Amino acid sequence: MLPERRRRYLETIGIDLWVRRGRGGPAATPTVAPTEAPAPARSEPPAAEPRRTTVVTSGEAATQWQQLLEEVRRCTLCPLHATRTQGVLGVGPRRADWPVIGEAPGAEEDRRGEPFVGAAGQLLDAMLRAIGLDRHTNVYIANVLKSRPPNNRDPRPEEVEACLPYLVRQIALLQPKIMLAVGRIAAQNLLGTDAPLGRLRGRVHHFGERQTPLVVTYHPAYLLRTPGDKRKAWEDLKFARSVYQQLTQGAADGNRS
Numbered sequence: 041m042l043p044e045r046r047r048r049y050l051e052t053i054g055i056d057l058w059v060r061r062g063r064g065g066p067a068a069t070p071t072v073a074p075t076e077a078p079a080p081a082r083s084e085p086p087a088a089e090p091r092r093t094t095v096v097t098s099g100e101a102a103t104q105w106q107q108l109l110e111e112v113r114r115c116t117l118c119p120l121h122a123t124r125t126q127g128v129l130g131v132g133p134r135r136a137d138w139p140v141i142g143e144a145p146g147a148e149e150d151r152r153g154e155p156f157v158g159a160a161g162q163l164l165d166a167m168l169r170a171i172g173l174d175r176h177t178n179v180y181i182a183n184v185l186k187s188r189p190p191n192n193r194d195p196r197p198e199e200v201e202a203c204l205p206y207l208v209r210q211i212a213l214l215q216p217k218i219m220l221a222v223g224r225i226a227a228q229n230l231l232g233t234d235a236p237l238g239r240l241r242g243r244v245h246h247f248g249e250r251q252t253p254l255v256v257t258y259h260p261a262y263l264l265r266t267p268g269d270k271r272k273a274w275e276d277l278k279f280a281r282s283v284y285q286q287l288t289q290g291a292a293d294g295n296r297s
Protein backbone atom coordinates (compact mmCIF):
# COMPACT_ATOMS: atom_id res chain seq x y z
CA MET A 41 0.00 0.00 0.00
CA LEU A 42 1.21 3.50 -0.73
CA PRO A 43 2.70 5.11 2.41
CA GLU A 44 0.43 8.13 2.12
CA ARG A 45 -2.72 6.01 1.93
CA ARG A 46 -1.61 3.88 4.90
CA ARG A 47 -0.91 7.05 6.85
CA ARG A 48 -4.49 8.24 6.23
CA TYR A 49 -5.94 4.89 7.36
CA LEU A 50 -3.80 4.90 10.49
CA GLU A 51 -4.93 8.41 11.30
CA THR A 52 -8.53 7.24 10.87
CA ILE A 53 -8.09 4.49 13.44
CA GLY A 54 -6.32 6.91 15.76
CA ILE A 55 -2.72 5.79 15.46
CA ASP A 56 -0.29 8.70 15.63
CA LEU A 57 2.64 8.49 13.31
CA TRP A 58 6.24 9.20 13.96
CA VAL A 59 8.02 10.15 10.78
CA ARG A 60 11.76 9.56 10.76
CA ARG A 61 13.58 12.55 9.32
CA GLY A 62 16.86 12.28 7.53
CA ARG A 63 19.30 14.95 6.55
CA GLY A 64 17.54 15.61 3.27
CA GLY A 65 13.97 15.73 4.58
CA PRO A 66 11.30 13.31 5.72
CA ALA A 67 11.84 9.61 5.27
CA ALA A 68 9.57 7.90 2.80
CA THR A 69 8.03 5.40 5.22
CA PRO A 70 6.08 6.53 8.29
CA THR A 71 6.56 4.47 11.42
CA VAL A 72 4.26 4.01 14.41
CA ALA A 73 5.52 6.13 17.28
CA PRO A 74 7.28 3.87 19.80
CA THR A 75 5.59 5.28 22.89
CA GLU A 76 4.31 1.99 24.26
CA ALA A 77 5.85 -1.29 25.24
CA PRO A 78 6.80 -3.47 22.30
CA ALA A 79 4.35 -6.08 21.14
CA PRO A 80 4.43 -9.36 23.04
CA ALA A 81 6.88 -12.05 21.98
CA ARG A 82 5.71 -14.15 19.10
CA SER A 83 6.04 -17.53 20.70
CA GLU A 84 4.86 -19.80 17.90
CA PRO A 85 6.08 -19.70 14.33
CA PRO A 86 3.35 -19.72 11.71
CA ALA A 87 2.36 -23.21 10.72
CA ALA A 88 2.71 -24.46 7.20
CA GLU A 89 -0.41 -23.98 5.13
CA PRO A 90 -2.88 -26.69 6.08
CA ARG A 91 -3.74 -29.32 3.55
CA ARG A 92 -7.14 -28.78 1.94
CA THR A 93 -8.79 -32.12 2.42
CA THR A 94 -12.25 -31.53 1.00
CA VAL A 95 -12.91 -30.57 -2.57
CA VAL A 96 -16.20 -28.72 -2.93
CA THR A 97 -17.30 -27.54 -6.34
CA SER A 98 -18.52 -23.98 -6.68
CA GLY A 99 -22.05 -25.25 -7.28
CA GLU A 100 -21.97 -27.40 -4.15
CA ALA A 101 -20.51 -24.52 -2.16
CA ALA A 102 -23.28 -22.17 -3.32
CA THR A 103 -25.88 -24.74 -2.25
CA GLN A 104 -24.22 -25.19 1.14
CA TRP A 105 -24.05 -21.43 1.73
CA GLN A 106 -27.74 -21.13 0.92
CA GLN A 107 -28.55 -23.98 3.30
CA LEU A 108 -26.55 -22.27 6.04
CA LEU A 109 -28.37 -19.00 5.46
CA GLU A 110 -31.78 -20.64 5.64
CA GLU A 111 -30.88 -22.74 8.70
CA VAL A 112 -29.69 -19.69 10.62
CA ARG A 113 -32.83 -17.78 9.65
CA ARG A 114 -35.03 -20.61 10.95
CA CYS A 115 -32.78 -21.63 13.85
CA THR A 116 -34.37 -22.26 17.24
CA LEU A 117 -31.51 -24.27 18.74
CA CYS A 118 -31.02 -21.87 21.64
CA PRO A 119 -33.27 -19.40 23.46
CA LEU A 120 -31.80 -16.39 21.64
CA HIS A 121 -34.12 -17.04 18.72
CA ALA A 122 -37.00 -15.75 20.83
CA THR A 123 -35.53 -12.28 21.34
CA ARG A 124 -33.61 -11.63 18.11
CA THR A 125 -34.94 -9.76 15.12
CA GLN A 126 -33.08 -12.02 12.72
CA GLY A 127 -30.15 -14.40 12.55
CA VAL A 128 -26.97 -12.79 11.17
CA LEU A 129 -24.87 -15.33 9.29
CA GLY A 130 -22.05 -13.13 7.99
CA VAL A 131 -21.01 -10.97 5.09
CA GLY A 132 -18.27 -11.00 2.49
CA PRO A 133 -16.87 -13.01 -0.39
CA ARG A 134 -17.35 -16.73 0.05
CA ARG A 135 -13.76 -17.75 -0.56
CA ALA A 136 -12.12 -15.01 1.48
CA ASP A 137 -8.63 -15.65 2.85
CA TRP A 138 -9.41 -13.56 5.95
CA PRO A 139 -12.44 -14.30 8.11
CA VAL A 140 -12.80 -11.80 10.94
CA ILE A 141 -14.77 -13.32 13.80
CA GLY A 142 -16.46 -11.31 16.53
CA GLU A 143 -18.70 -12.15 19.43
CA ALA A 144 -22.36 -11.69 18.51
CA PRO A 145 -24.63 -9.22 16.72
CA GLY A 146 -25.39 -6.00 18.56
CA ALA A 147 -28.58 -3.99 18.30
CA GLU A 148 -27.77 -2.42 14.94
CA GLU A 149 -26.50 -5.69 13.47
CA ASP A 150 -29.64 -7.46 14.69
CA ARG A 151 -31.78 -4.81 13.01
CA ARG A 152 -29.86 -4.70 9.72
CA GLY A 153 -28.88 -8.36 9.43
CA GLU A 154 -25.19 -7.62 8.90
CA PRO A 155 -22.29 -7.99 11.33
CA PHE A 156 -20.05 -5.09 12.34
CA VAL A 157 -22.05 -2.09 11.22
CA GLY A 158 -22.16 1.26 12.99
CA ALA A 159 -19.16 2.91 14.63
CA ALA A 160 -17.42 -0.35 15.55
CA GLY A 161 -17.85 -1.60 12.00
CA GLN A 162 -16.39 1.61 10.59
CA LEU A 163 -13.37 1.29 12.86
CA LEU A 164 -12.96 -2.37 11.87
CA ASP A 165 -13.08 -1.37 8.19
CA ALA A 166 -10.39 1.27 8.77
CA MET A 167 -8.22 -1.21 10.68
CA LEU A 168 -8.53 -3.72 7.86
CA ARG A 169 -7.78 -1.14 5.21
CA ALA A 170 -4.61 -0.22 7.10
CA ILE A 171 -3.24 -3.69 6.27
CA GLY A 172 -4.59 -3.68 2.73
CA LEU A 173 -7.86 -5.58 3.34
CA ASP A 174 -11.41 -4.75 2.39
CA ARG A 175 -14.62 -6.34 3.65
CA HIS A 176 -16.05 -6.38 0.14
CA THR A 177 -13.16 -8.12 -1.59
CA ASN A 178 -11.02 -10.28 0.69
CA VAL A 179 -12.54 -10.39 4.18
CA TYR A 180 -15.50 -12.41 5.44
CA ILE A 181 -17.02 -11.06 8.65
CA ALA A 182 -19.03 -13.17 11.04
CA ASN A 183 -19.68 -13.76 14.73
CA VAL A 184 -19.49 -16.76 17.03
CA LEU A 185 -23.18 -16.30 17.81
CA LYS A 186 -25.61 -15.60 14.99
CA SER A 187 -28.35 -14.12 17.19
CA ARG A 188 -28.15 -11.11 19.49
CA PRO A 189 -28.06 -11.78 23.24
CA PRO A 190 -30.51 -9.48 25.05
CA ASN A 191 -28.91 -6.24 26.23
CA ASN A 192 -25.64 -7.37 24.61
CA ARG A 193 -24.86 -9.65 27.55
CA ASP A 194 -22.05 -12.17 27.15
CA PRO A 195 -22.93 -15.37 25.29
CA ARG A 196 -23.71 -18.35 27.52
CA PRO A 197 -21.77 -21.58 27.06
CA GLU A 198 -24.85 -23.50 25.92
CA GLU A 199 -25.58 -20.81 23.32
CA VAL A 200 -22.05 -21.01 21.96
CA GLU A 201 -22.23 -24.79 21.91
CA ALA A 202 -25.46 -24.67 19.92
CA CYS A 203 -24.25 -22.03 17.47
CA LEU A 204 -20.58 -22.78 16.87
CA PRO A 205 -21.26 -25.56 14.32
CA TYR A 206 -22.58 -22.88 11.96
CA LEU A 207 -19.25 -21.06 12.12
CA VAL A 208 -17.35 -24.31 11.68
CA ARG A 209 -19.32 -24.91 8.49
CA GLN A 210 -18.62 -21.36 7.30
CA ILE A 211 -14.89 -21.82 7.85
CA ALA A 212 -14.98 -25.17 6.02
CA LEU A 213 -16.56 -23.44 3.03
CA LEU A 214 -14.30 -20.39 3.12
CA GLN A 215 -11.09 -22.45 3.45
CA PRO A 216 -9.25 -19.34 4.66
CA LYS A 217 -5.52 -18.92 5.03
CA ILE A 218 -5.80 -17.17 8.40
CA MET A 219 -8.47 -16.10 10.88
CA LEU A 220 -8.64 -12.95 12.97
CA ALA A 221 -10.55 -13.22 16.26
CA VAL A 222 -11.59 -9.81 17.56
CA GLY A 223 -12.28 -9.50 21.25
CA ARG A 224 -11.94 -11.68 24.32
CA ILE A 225 -15.26 -13.46 23.96
CA ALA A 226 -14.64 -14.52 20.37
CA ALA A 227 -11.06 -15.57 21.07
CA GLN A 228 -11.90 -17.58 24.17
CA ASN A 229 -14.78 -19.39 22.52
CA LEU A 230 -12.91 -20.15 19.31
CA LEU A 231 -9.89 -21.43 21.21
CA GLY A 232 -11.75 -23.13 24.05
CA THR A 233 -9.86 -21.28 26.75
CA ASP A 234 -10.55 -18.81 29.53
CA ALA A 235 -7.12 -17.19 29.20
CA PRO A 236 -7.23 -13.37 29.20
CA LEU A 237 -6.94 -11.56 25.89
CA GLY A 238 -3.50 -10.23 26.75
CA ARG A 239 -2.15 -13.78 26.89
CA LEU A 240 -3.81 -14.77 23.62
CA ARG A 241 -2.42 -11.88 21.57
CA GLY A 242 0.89 -11.98 19.80
CA ARG A 243 1.01 -15.65 18.84
CA VAL A 244 -0.42 -17.96 16.24
CA HIS A 245 -3.20 -20.27 17.41
CA HIS A 246 -5.02 -22.80 15.28
CA PHE A 247 -8.72 -23.40 14.77
CA GLY A 248 -10.74 -26.42 13.74
CA GLU A 249 -10.06 -29.53 11.75
CA ARG A 250 -7.96 -27.74 9.17
CA GLN A 251 -5.89 -26.12 11.90
CA THR A 252 -6.38 -22.72 10.35
CA PRO A 253 -3.88 -20.21 11.80
CA LEU A 254 -5.69 -17.75 14.05
CA VAL A 255 -4.50 -14.42 15.45
CA VAL A 256 -6.23 -12.53 18.26
CA THR A 257 -6.76 -8.80 18.69
CA TYR A 258 -9.08 -6.35 20.38
CA HIS A 259 -12.72 -5.83 19.47
CA PRO A 260 -13.26 -2.49 17.70
CA ALA A 261 -16.07 -1.62 20.15
CA TYR A 262 -13.53 -1.98 22.97
CA LEU A 263 -11.06 0.19 21.07
CA LEU A 264 -13.70 2.91 20.74
CA ARG A 265 -14.00 2.90 24.52
CA THR A 266 -10.26 2.46 25.11
CA PRO A 267 -8.43 4.29 22.33
CA GLY A 268 -5.12 3.94 24.19
CA ASP A 269 -5.05 0.29 23.13
CA LYS A 270 -5.35 1.06 19.40
CA ARG A 271 -1.61 0.88 19.06
CA LYS A 272 -1.59 -2.67 20.40
CA ALA A 273 -4.32 -3.56 17.91
CA TRP A 274 -2.17 -2.13 15.15
CA GLU A 275 0.72 -4.35 16.29
CA ASP A 276 -1.63 -7.35 16.18
CA LEU A 277 -2.76 -6.50 12.66
CA LYS A 278 0.81 -6.13 11.43
CA PHE A 279 1.62 -9.46 13.05
CA ALA A 280 -1.38 -11.13 11.35
CA ARG A 281 -0.36 -9.64 8.03
CA SER A 282 3.19 -10.96 8.42
CA VAL A 283 1.88 -14.43 9.27
CA TYR A 284 -0.36 -14.34 6.21
CA GLN A 285 2.51 -13.23 4.01
CA GLN A 286 4.70 -16.04 5.29
CA LEU A 287 1.93 -18.57 4.69
CA THR A 288 1.21 -17.43 1.16
CA GLN A 289 4.91 -17.10 0.33
CA GLY A 290 5.52 -20.63 1.68
CA ALA A 291 2.66 -21.99 -0.44
CA ALA A 292 4.02 -20.21 -3.55
CA ASP A 293 7.51 -21.61 -2.93
CA GLY A 294 6.02 -25.09 -2.50
CA ASN A 295 4.15 -24.79 -5.79
CA ARG A 296 7.35 -23.73 -7.61
CA SER A 297 9.51 -26.58 -6.25
Ligand code: SF4
Binds near residue numbers: 116120
Ligand atom coordinates in the same frame (compact mmCIF):
# COMPACT_ATOMS: atom_id res chain seq x y z
S1 SF4 B 1 -27.64 -17.98 18.43
FE1 SF4 B 1 -27.19 -19.59 16.97
S2 SF4 B 1 -28.01 -21.46 17.92
FE2 SF4 B 1 -28.97 -19.72 18.96
S3 SF4 B 1 -30.89 -19.36 17.86
FE3 SF4 B 1 -29.32 -18.02 16.95
S4 SF4 B 1 -28.53 -19.19 15.22
FE4 SF4 B 1 -29.60 -20.64 16.55
